Amino acid sequence: MNNLAVRRLRAYFADVTSHFPADQPTASLLVTHLLPERPAFVEAVAHTSNLRAVLPKPKSISADALEVIRNTVPCDPLSREIFDNPTEAVKYLEMRAAGLPLVLLDIGGYFASSLSEVCERFSGRILGVVEDTENGYQRYAGLDKLPCPVISVARSPLKDPEDYLVGQSVVFSAEALLRARGGILVGRRAAVVGFGKLGSSIARLLHAKGVQVTVYDTDPVRSTQALSRGFSVAAHLDAALGSADLVLCATGARSLKHADFASLKDGAYVATVTSAEDELEIDRLPETYDLTPAGDHITRYASSGRSFYLCNNGNAVNFLHGASVGPFIFLVQAEILAGLSALSRGDLAPGLHEIPAKDRATIASTWLQHFNDRTS
Known part of the structure; x- marks a missing residue:
């Protein structure tokens, strides 16, 4: 990203975090694709919460983004094996956030299988989870009983533009691979x-x-x-x-x-x-x-x-060609920040939740102010 784009993105996230501040001091752990634009989002998470570590999705790591983020926040390896094992999951949380009120920002339901035991055994308090994907939504929804609130943005209307553009990038990449071998769609x-x-x-x-x-x-x-x-x-x-x-x-x-x-x-x-x-x-x-x-x-x-x-x-075929969906991804990232803010209050009941429509409208309005370049 050029300097102008970075400044615009930081200004956008500054407005978002002013609308959705943490209600009380809250720690967080962030699972994320580490794409080139991601440092600005990580900064926003760190502004809203005490970000204890970033866990990059292993198949989508930009070396430049990783270098930037490592200068300010610990970056730890991510695997399902760690968090499918409740003992290992608790051990990791204790290492990074012992005794703290903690929000887990997830992509793919990594914390789902051990969530009940983690909530019971962790020395701090799990305030809840924010989940970004349909895969993760299904993992949390499939639990017999959720021990804490889980806010899903997977089915949010603010994710529709991203889903459409991800679909385009998937088809583009699949076609590119076929063409490289002399085939067409x-x-x-x-x-x-x-x-x-x-x-x-x-x-x-x-x-x-x-x-x-x-x-x-x-x-x-x-x-x-x-x-x-x-x-x-x-x-x-x-x-x-x-x-x-x-x-x-x-x-x-x-x-x-x-x-x-x-x-x-x-x-x-x-x-x-x-x-x-x-x-x-x-x-x-x-x-x-x-x-x-x-x-x-x-x-x-x-x-x-x-x-x-x-x-x-x-693995996701569209990541072969950058998987870029433009600024629409920032709508979803803002909703994740709104979820972090909502969980910081500590008053949501265990179960699945969504961000209220009025908060989505605030996010969309803020996004339009920063990324709709139409002048008339």
């Missing part, structure tokens, strides 16, 4: 697994490029929505996979299990919108498939005379 068949906000965006964009799209979703409501928008809808996953030249996984959960890969059409390409550990069960594939490089960021999996191609090792 026009006339191909695609399966979109998951018809949420991202999946529906991807399906529309593929259709606009002349791709024949079949949708598969376990939710019958979403399946009817896909059908009403003119897409073919598969009743079973294997039916969708068996005819698709390109499979795009957008469930935010586990799209393809180990056995599902056998249903793929010979020569199909598989790409996802999130990390491989969340979207695909690929750990055991090397037991039954031979792996060979098939070009930049493409791996060929072959077995018994059939093969498929996995893009970017199963």
Whole structure:
């Protein structure tokens, strides 16, 4: 980012944090994609709270951003193994925030599996969690009983512009990988697994490029929505996979299990919108498939005379080309800050929550003042 863009972004976050200050001294831990524009958001989190550490998502780390942030805040390795183990999770929180009122700012439900024990055993107080993704929302919503408030921004209308642009970047990157191997999208068949906000965006964009799209979703409501928008809808996953030249996984959960890969059409390409550990069960594939490089960021999996191609090792394909969605990402980051502010009050009941509509309107108005360049 150039100096002017950085100044504008810092001014925007200064206005946001003035609207949504912490109600009381609050510590935080931040899980985040560490993209080039992210230091300004990290600064805003540190302004609103006592930011104890940043945990960068391992597949999306800008070296320049990491260097900037490390000068002011500890940056720790992030893995599901750490936080799936309650003892290790508590040990980490004690190391970084012992005895403090603490908000966990999450992307992907990293704290979900051990949250109950962490809330019980941590020497401070877990004020709550702010979760940014559909995958994380599902992880927290799937718990039998939430021990603290969880504010989700995953389904916020302020996330709609980001989801649409992420869909564009996913399609762009998938097409770029096919073109690098001499292929094109026009006339191909695609399966979109998951018809949420991202999946529906991807399906529309593929259709606009002349791709024949079949949708598969376990939710019958979403399946009817896909059908009403003119897409073919598969009743079973294997039916969708068996005819698709390109499979795009957008469930935010586990799209393809180990056995599902056998249903793929010979020569199909598989790409996802999130990390491989969340979207695909690929750990055991090397037991039954031979792996060979098939070009930049493409791996060929072959077995018994059939093969498929996995893009970017199963991780979010759009991160190959920067995954930029422009300033619209700052709407979501502001809502995360508003969630941090709300949790700092310490008065929300355990359970799932959203930011009030009036606060979203404040965020949108502030964003327009800084990023709508129309002068008349």
